[in-house]
Amino acid sequence: MLTLGLVGLTVTVVMGFLIAVLLISWFSNPPFGLGNAPPQPIAFPHTVHAGSEADGGMGIQCEFCHRNVTRGDAATVPAVEQCLFCHKTIGGTGETAKAEIAKVRQSFEENDPINWERVHRLPDHVRFIHEAHIRFFTDPDQPTRTGINGESISEPLTVPETCSVCHGDVASMTEVQPKQGQSLKMGTCLDCHRNNNVATDCTVCHK
Known part of the structure; x- marks a missing residue:
């Protein structure tokens, strides 16, 4: 009886754990996370790079670094060589910035790619084409557009504005985090597709 009791307790604990993991996965973003993005190997403050010049940023457009975002499926992250376009001469002002930029230069010198951690991850059976979404929201001939939360968009968006529809105002983020209150789950995508006809x-989204 004692053995059966232990087995029952073990099964209950395991099932409870699995249910908790599934609930966390369903209600959190990114999946199987706790709502926060993973730490990155090098600090990359988007406030400095993509933030407006009025706010002390460089005003760099999303597509300057994420060069494939208007041309293909993945937005892609820049190679270290691209970072050196600027940081070959720009070494930073504060000690923290200098230390992080030194890591970028070291990565280039050692021919060692920077292993950035993904903030948003879709299941392998899901296909998301960035180019198609950028094209839709920036098209001046598109009569109407509806945002991911059902908001009406009357004018064509710029590329950075289109990115913010799903990703939030990344230019204002020191550390990129999932958009607060935004679920990138299947139901959200379906609602957005229906609202935009x-x-x-x-087969549109699934491989």
Whole structure:
């Protein structure tokens, strides 16, 4: 009886753990996370790079670094060589900035790619084409647009504005985090497609 009791307790604990993991996965973003993005190997403050010049930033457009975002499926992250376009001469002002930029230069000198951690991850069976979404929201001939939360968008967006529809105002983030209150789950995508009269056939998004 004692053995059966231990088995029952073990099964209960394991099932409870699995249910907790599934609930955390469903209600958190990124999946199986606790709502916060993973730490990055090098601090990259978007406030400095992409923030407006009025706010002390450089005003760099999203597509300058994420060069494939208007041309293909993935937005892509820049190679270290691209970082050196600027940081070959810009070494930073504060001690923290200098230390982080030194890591970038070391990565380049040692031919060692920077292993950035993904903030948003979709299941392998899901296909998300950045170029198609950028094209839709920036198209001046598109009569109407509806944002991911159902908001009406009357004018064509710029590329950075389109990125912020799903990712939030990344230019104001020191550390990139999932958009607060924004779920990037299947239901959200379907609602957005329906609101914009876009196909919702399974093969549109699933491989």
